[in-house]
Amino acid sequence: MSEEQPAVLTERRDGVMVITINRPEVRNAVNAAVAEGIAGALDELDGDDDLAVGILTGAGGFFCAGMDLGAFVKGESPWFGDRGFAGIAQRGARKPLIAAIEGFAVAGGFEVALGCDLIVAAEGAKMGIPEVKRSLVAAGGALLHLPKRMPYHVVMELALTGDPLPAERFHEFGVVNRITGKGEALDAALELAVRIAKNGPLAVAASKQIVQQQYDWTSSDQWDAQGAIGGSVFASEDAKEGATAFKEKREPVWQGR
The missing domain is CATH 1.10.12 (Lyase 2-enoyl-coa Hydratase; Chain  A, domain 2)
Known part of the structure; x- marks a missing residue:
């Protein structure tokens, strides 16, 4: 990726904004630039009457590996203003937002997805909160959101072991809305977005x-x-x-x- 390319890309498709985390060389890990880019994209989504729905996805065949630990060690913050971690965790979009997941969404990457209103994931995609394996806490919303959306003991296993589960398992619990073929998550998210955009x-x-x-x-x-x-x-x-x-x-x- 050229250094001139932004960490977050945006594209408009007939009333839908596609927001892409664009750091595939580090598995789309969240640094300050990603947090600022997502926050700015959400501001644009909510402020433009021509946009009805947003889709958040990742470049390179995967969603997001979470916080950029290298940047974190250097003192760089992946939080942005009142939107919090990754520019979304504490205050998301006013308009509907769909996560389109390929490959994996783990740690803060999973928390970014949980900050969306709907989740579409490709078959076999891994999702989880492995922070405890690095003596960290999943403080980007997973420990707050998941107990409201999944059974207590399943959430505890995710939180305490740090082991991921396949997207199909999260679909069984209702956390994932759609399971698609590999490489088809964005297309399925766009179809869902169009259905939403038709409504008042x-x-x-x-x-x-x-x-x-x-x-x-x-x-x-x-x-x-x-x-x-x-x-x-x-x-x-x-x-x-x-x-x-x-x-x-x-x-x-x-x-x-």
């Missing part, structure tokens, strides 16, 4: 927000909290357009208002 943008954004935030709501306030987010969607011009298009048997034309 206000409704998509509100639905994502409700699913993400409901863990913090009590049973007594959850309906009010949901109404505060979703109420304006029902009163929107897009909601009227959706109902009208359905009655007229045509595709809706969204305005985002």
